[in-house]
Each structure stands twice: as C-alpha cells, then as structure tokens.
Amino acid sequence: MAEKNAAPLVDIRHLKKYFNINVGAFQTKPLKAVDDVSFTIQKGETLGLVGESGCGKTTVGRTILQLYKPTAGEIIYNGQPVKTKRDLKTFRTKATMVFQDPYSSLNPRMTVSDIIAEPLDVHGLCKTKEERRARVLELMSYVGLNSEHASRYAHEFSGGQRQRIGIARSLAVNPEFIVCDEPVSALDVSIQAQVINMFDELQDKLGLTYLFIAHDLLVVRHISDRIAVMYLGKMVELADAKEIYEHPLHPYSKSLISAVPVPDPKIARANVRIALKGDIPSPMNAPSGCPFRTRCQYACDKCAERMPEFKEVSAGHFVACHRTAEIND
Amino acid sequence: MSLLEVNNLQTSFFTDAGEVRAVNGVSFSLEHGKVLGIVGESGSGKSVTAYSIMQILADTGKIVGGSIKLDGQELVGAGEKVMRTVRGNKISIIFQDPMTSLNPTYTIGHQLMEAIMLHTDRNKQQAYERAVEMLRLVNVNEPERRMKQYPHEHSGGMRQRVMIAMALACEPDILIADEPTTALDVTIQAQILELMQSLQKELGMAIIMITHDLGVVAQLCDEVIVMYAGSICEQGTADEIFYNPRHEYTKGLMRSIPSVDSAGTKLQPITGTPIDLLNMPKGCPFAPRCDAAMKICIRERCERMQINENHAAACWMNVKAAFEAQTGEEA
Numbered sequence: 181m182a183e184k185n186a187a188p189l190v191d192i193r194h195l196k197k198y199f200n201i202n203v204g205a206f207q208t209k210p211l212k213a214v215d216d217v218s219f220t221i222q223k224g225e226t227l228g229l230v231g232e233s234g235c236g237k238t239t240v241g242r243t244i245l246q247l248y249k250p251t252a253g254e255i256i257y258n259g260q261p262v263k264t265k266r267d268l269k270t271f272r273t274k275a276t277m278v279f280q281d282p283y284s285s286l287n288p289r290m291t292v293s294d295i296i297a298e299p300l301d302v303h304g305l306c307k308t309k310e311e312r313r314a315r316v317l318e319l320m321s322y323v324g325l326n327s328e329h330a331s332r333y334a335h336e337f338s339g340g341q342r343q344r345i346g347i348a349r350s351l352a353v354n355p356e357f358i359v360c361d362e363p364v365s366a367l368d369v370s371i372q373a374q375v376i377n378m379f380d381e382l383q384d385k386l387g388l389t390y391l392f393i394a395h396d397l398l399v400v401r402h403i404s405d406r407i408a409v410m411y412l413g414k415m416v417e418l419a420d421a422k423e424i425y426e427h428p429l430h431p432y433s434k435s436l437i438s439a440v441p442v443p444d445p446k447i448a449r450a451n452v453r454i455a456l457k458g459d460i461p462s463p464m465n466a467p468s469g470c471p472f473r474t475r476c477q478y479a480c481d482k483c484a485e486r487m488p489e490f491k492e493v494s495a496g497h498f499v500a501c502h503r504t505a506e507i508n509d
Numbered sequence: 510m511s512l513l514e515v516n517n518l519q520t521s522f523f524t525d526a527g528e529v530r531a532v533n534g535v536s537f538s539l540e541h542g543k544v545l546g547i548v549g550e551s552g553s554g555k556s557v558t559a560y561s562i563m564q565i566l567a568d569t570g571k572i573v574g575g576s577i578k579l580d581g582q583e584l585v586g587a588g589e590k591v592m593r594t595v596r597g598n599k600i601s602i603i604f605q606d607p608m609t610s611l612n613p614t615y616t617i618g619h620q621l622m623e624a625i626m627l628h629t630d631r632n633k634q635q636a637y638e639r640a641v642e643m644l645r646l647v648n649v650n651e652p653e654r655r656m657k658q659y660p661h662e663h664s665g666g667m668r669q670r671v672m673i674a675m676a677l678a679c680e681p682d683i684l685i686a687d688e689p690t691t692a693l694d695v696t697i698q699a700q701i702l703e704l705m706q707s708l709q710k711e712l713g714m715a716i717i718m719i720t721h722d723l724g725v726v727a728q729l730c731d732e733v734i735v736m737y738a739g740s741i742c743e744q745g746t747a748d749e750i751f752y753n754p755r756h757e758y759t760k761g762l763m764r765s766i767p768s769v770d771s772a773g774t775k776l777q778p779i780t781g782t783p784i785d786l787l788n789m790p791k792g793c794p795f796a797p798r799c800d801a802a803m804k805i806c807i808r809e810r811c812e813r814m815q816i817n818e819n820h821a822a823a824c825w826m827n828v829k830a831a832f833e834a835q836t837g838e839e840a
C-alpha cells in the first residue's frame with residue numbers, strides 16, 4: 181500500500197496533449213485528446229484510470245512517458261521535473277509501459293529471450309552474455325514463465341502467456357513506475373485472473389507503482405487504491421477506489437458505475453441504471469464549458485459558460501462539476 | 510412443445526490437422542419469451558452452437574449429428590430452402606462486430622429496406638416506413654436522416670443498434686446475440702442491453718445471449734448454459750448457476766472474476782491452459798485443470814445429472830456427494 185502523506189512519486193500538473201488534425205487542404209484543427217489534467221501517484225500505489233473509449237486514457241499514459249510530446253504541462257518524477265533530454269533518458273529507465281494487445285505488441289519473429297532482453301540491450305544494462313541470460317531468466321521467473329520458453333517464438337504462445345512476455349520485457353529496466361494500458365482486456369476471464377494476480381504480486385515484491393488503465397470497472401476496482409474518471413480529455417473525478425465506487429459525485433461517474441454489469445443476479449436485477457442520453461461528442465467539437473453538459477441531466481446555463489474547476493470536495497475526493505453540492509444533497 | 514429444441518447436437522470442422530469437434534453433444538430447449546445465456550471461455554463452442562442453429566457454418570464445418578427442432582420442425586438436413594425461410598424470419602442473429610454484417614458501401618436505409626423486403630412481402634414504401642419505425646424503436650434519433658447515412662458515419666453503439674433493428678425488422682421468434690456488446694463501452698453496453706430487454710418484453714421473443722461476461726448473464730438471463738470444450742457442463746436457472754454452482758469449472762469461473770468486494774483479496778484463477786480440441790482427454794474434459802479431479806474423472810466422462818428440477822450438471826462431485834448422503838460414508 182502507498183504511503184499516504186509522503187511526496188508523490190508521479191506528479192502530473194496541467195498536462196495537455198493536442199493532436200493537429202487536417203480538416204482541409206491546408207488547414208488543421210487541434211484535437212484536444214488530453215486537456216489540462218493534474219494528478220499524483222504515491223510510491224507503491226495503483227491509480228486506476230477509467231472512461232469511455234476515446235476519452236484520452238492511453239494518451240495520458242503515453243504523454244506521461246513522453247512517447248507523445250506534451251503540448252503543455254509538467255511531469256515531475258520523484259521531485260524532479262522531467263524536462264531535458266537527459267532527464268528523459270533516466271526517466272525512461274524508471275518508467276515503462278505495458279500494452280493492451282498481446283497479439284500485436286510482440287514481434288512474432290523474435291524469440292522470447294530476445295524480446296525480453298531488447299530493453300537491456302538498448303540501455304546497455306548487461307555487460308556480459310551470461311549476465312544478460314541470467315537476467316532474462318530472472319525476469320521470466322517473475323512472471324511465471326518457464327525457462328524452456330526462452331528460445332521459443334512469441335507466436336507460439338497463448339494470449340495470457342504473451343501478456344506475461346510483454347510484462348517481463350517491461351520489467352527488464354528495473355522500473356519503479358509502470359503504465360499498464362488495458363493489460364488484461366484481451367484475455368479470457370480465467371487467464372485474466374492469473375495476470376491480475378501477477379500484477380499484484382509483482383507490486384508487493386518489487387514495490388512497483390502503477391497507472392492502471394482499463395475499461396472493465398470491476399477489474400479496476402479490484403486492483404486500484406484510487407480511481408480517476410476521464411471524460412472527453414478532462415479528468416472529472418478522482419477518489420479512493422471504494423469511495424468513488426460507493427459514492428460517486430460526478431454525474432458521469434454515477435452513470436458509469438451504475439452501468440457496470442455486476443455478476444450477481446439479485447444485485448443486477450435490482451440495480452437501477454442511470455441511462456445517458458446520446459453519444460459522446462467528438463473531441464474535435466467538444467462542447468463549451470463542462471464537457472459532459474450535452475449528456476448531463478443536471479446541466480444549467482452556467483455549465484455551458486464555464487469549465488468547472490477540479491476541486492477537492494472532501495479529503496482526497498476531487499470533482500469537476502458546478503453542481504456537486506446540489507446534486508449530492 | 511418448446512419453441513426450439515436442440516438435441517445432442519454435434520458439429521465438427523474438418524481441418525488439415527484433423528476433425529475438430531467444436532460442439533459435442535449439446536442439448537437444450539428454449540421457450541417463448543425467455544432469455545437463455547450461453548457462457549464459457551473462448552473456443553468452448555458458443556458461436557459454433559449458434560451458427561449450427563442458423564446453419565451458417567464455414568465450408569469446412571458440418572453438423573455431424575443430433576437434431577434441431579423449431580416449432581417441432583426438424584432443421585438438420587432440411588435443406589437450404591427451408592433455412593432461408595427460417596433465417597431472418599423466425600431466427601435472427603446479431604454479431605459482435607456490426608461492421609462484419611453491415612455493408613460499408615450502402616446506406617443504412619438501403620440495407621434495412623433490403624432485409625425487410627427479402628423477408629416480408631412489403632413494397633418499397635412500406636419497407637421504408639418499417640425501417641424508420643425500427644430505427645425509432647431502437648432509440649436512433651432522427652431516423653429519417655440516419656437512413657441516408659453510411660455505416661462508418663455511425664458510432665459503434667449506433668451501428669449495433671442498427672444491427673438490432675435489422676435483426677428485429679421481421680419480428681423473429683428467436684434473436685441470437687453473439688457477444689453483442691463486447692466491443693462497446695459500459696455505458697453504451699447498458700443502453701443496448703436495456704434496449705434488448707425492453708424489446709424482448711414488448712415483442713415477446715426469445716433471446717439466446719452468448720457472452721463471456723457473467724455480469725451480462727446475471728443482468729439479463731432466465732436460464733444459463735455453461736460450456737466447456739464443446740459440451741455443456743452445467744445448465745440451470747440463473748439463480749441456481751450463480752448461487753449453487755455444481756460443476757467445478759463453473760465454480761472456478763465464479764471465483765476467478767473480480768467482484769464489487771474482491772478488492773484486497775486474491776482472485777483464484779483457473780490454472781492450466783485452455784483445452785486443445787484436437788487432443789481431448791478421455792474422461793472429463795476439465796480434469797487436467799480441475800483441482801478436485803478424482804481417479805474416475807480421468808477414466809470416464811460424467812453423464813449429465815439432474816440436481817433439482819431447475820438444474821443439471823455433469824460432474825462426478827455430485828455423484829460422490831449423492832453417494833455419501835445415501836450411505837453416510839466417505840466415497
């Protein structure tokens with residue numbers, strides 16, 4: 181578990197990532213994939229990140245790791261801003277990413293051993309062949325892969341095994357912080373459980389810190405200490421996992437959580453879902469003011485005029501809504 | 510007589526590597542107005558069961574045994590002419606990815622009207638009106654405008670609603686939904702499931718809901734079939750399956766999913782690797798992964814056994830329990 185009051189390991193301030201999209205022959209328009217997002221993650225903590233497809237979760241992850249160049253904002257790691265090329269080089273040995281699709285994220289023509297060792301080679305972390313070999317075997321054992329698997333090719337493995345290979349590879353640089361982008365979404369439930377448990381165990385063993393992106397809210401609820409909810413490039417709510425699940429304050433989080441199909445017939449039948457009207461707007465044409473207002477049953481004039489501030493309404497519970505108090509009376 | 514009666518269905522694919530017995534002795538019946546869920550891991554035979562009912566298998570696939578009766582009429586061996594009157598009219602299917610069944614080069618309206626005119630004797634004007642009415646029924650706003658648009662101009666949720674509209678246009682008795690919401694966001698999924706539920710009540714049709722999501726099953730289904738390696742391992746009312754599972758695979762499945770209050774605890778995954786249909790064990794197909802497996806499980810497959818009037822399972826543990834209850838001895 182995370183230390184509550186210590187300085188955060190990851191401190192993200194006003195992060196923005198705009199993509200320029202061609203709209204005419206010589207015209208571009210910014211697509212605000214991530215628009216002024218701030219949050220922190222404590223060492224050893226798991227922060228879950230949820231929201232509808234296209235709301236900017238992956239972009240947040242990739243921009244933090246600077247796989248995308250941030251449009252604006254600060255990334256402060258362990259108290260140090262990551263700014264220069266040199267900062268980034270050290271940062272890249274401490275922070276890595278695990279990708280969603282175990283089928284396409286590994287080169288099928290490479291052996292498991294070479295896949296896992298690639299980051300070791302890139303960063304020159306092993307001096308001798310023996311050292312490299314020993315490290316690969318150690319990493320494989322972390323994720324429950326057999327040493328016999330080392331010389332086999334990625335395409336010979338099942339989805340769950342490939343995801344393990346991907347995770348072993350991410351662990352190669354000895355990272356402290358891992359962005360996990362939908363790491364279990366492509367897996368069957370029984371395999372999903374094995375991989376979720378493995379994330380848990382690795383965290384205990386290696387003291388890892390996770391940003392865990394997923395669209396399955398029960399998975400996120402299971403694994404996260406705190407959960408952040410995004411909508412159209414903005415963060416709309418952030419709180420302790422249990423708190424947000426039991427007392428969501430933002431109208432979007434309320435509807436999202438009420439929509440989760442709970443695997444228990446009595447609860448599921450009694451559950452009152454808060455239906456959302458319409459579809460999510462395109463991020464190219466985000467509404468003025470509150471991004472959620474076109475689908476919000478509580479929207480008023482003020483909501484169209486101003487973007488609500490992302491405010492701490494009770495200890496550790498942040499919400500961006502003009503009407504939090506009235507709605508949650 | 511049930512609306513649909515499937516008896517000992519066997520479907521195989523004849524591949525270079527040998528005969529893949531994708532469905533191996535599946536039996537169930539479906540009544541009017543009921544929702545039947547089929548769950549199981551990927552490759553367990555859920556889709557092949559559905560495609561067998563519709564007889565839309567790949568060229569290498571063939572129903573090699575068993576019977577499928579719709580309103581008492583045998584469909585196995587009935588021929589393509591009969592099946593054409595069944596598909597779309599009496600049984601409709603919607604797939605996981607609506608793009609595989611929508612043609613990107615035609616407007617939504619064109620495709621809806623084609624489907625309606627193919628299956629009913631409505632003329633063009635009537636088909637147009639029916640199409641608009643169906644879009645309205647599935648909560649597509651501005652249906653007249655949507656009719657003129659192409660599939661790529663619609664979001665995933667919208668496309669899935671169009672697919673449902675198309676599947677329902679001829680008021681089938683049975684709607685088969687093969688993972689209809691797997692590719693969608695939870696809020697959109699909730700809209701689609703709610704829509705299916707209300708349409709089912711309104712139109713009184715039966716639904717076969719194929720999914721790997723136990724949450725969807727809990728929300729929607731009256732009856733549940735759990736499949737493993739091409740066979741049914743357990744079958745019963747939703748309450749029986751969730752609150753009184755009697756097959757070790759079902760129990761494992763329930764333990765392996767995160768629930769609202771599983772945080773801080775370890776999930777209990779089903780160990781081992783999924784079944785290889787080309788190398789089926791002799792006894793219980795789940796035995797290589799089953800923590801409770803006994804000697805007999807490896808030797809012999811357990812027959813389906815009635816647990817109570819709402820519940821049946823094929824697991825030796827029930828035989829053991831029955832023996833112990835009767836004799837008071839440990840088996």
Ligand SMILES: Nc1ncnc2c1ncn2[C@@H]1O[C@H](COP(=O)(O)OP(=O)(O)OP(=O)(O)O)[C@@H](O)[C@H]1O
Pocket residue numbers: 199211212213231232233234235236237238239240395463
């Ligand atoms: N390289 C890119 N160029 C242009 N637009 C992009 C790029 N990457 C992402 N976007 C856009 O930015 C927005 C956010 O995308 P992002 O991939 O972060 O969403 P997400 O929340 O991860 O969604 P999902 O749940 O589907 O993975 C989307 O509108 C997407 O189309």
Ligand SMILES: Nc1ncnc2c1ncn2[C@@H]1O[C@H](COP(=O)(O)OP(=O)(O)O)[C@@H](O)[C@H]1O
Pocket residue numbers: 522524529530531549550551552553554555556557558567569570786
């Ligand atoms: N066209 C095909 N050719 C060969 N094997 C197939 C074909 N379609 C399905 N199968 C096999 O049949 C089994 C059941 O598949 P399916 O019913 O699609 O599973 P699911 O339960 O995931 O829907 C699997 O082993 C699959 O590989």
Ligand code: SF4
Pocket residue numbers: 430431432470471472473474476477478479480483488500501502503504
């Ligand atoms: S700010 Fe207004 S529109 Fe936005 S969530 Fe709150 S009430 Fe709804």
Ligand code: SF4
Pocket residue numbers: 756757758793794795796797799800801802803806811823824825826
């Ligand atoms: S029959 Fe035996 S091996 Fe099969 S599920 Fe039951 S206990 Fe396990």
Ligand SMILES: [Mg+2]
Pocket residue numbers: 237238239361
């Ligand atoms: Mg993403």
Ligand SMILES: [Mg+2]
Pocket residue numbers: 555556557687
């Ligand atoms: Mg399938």
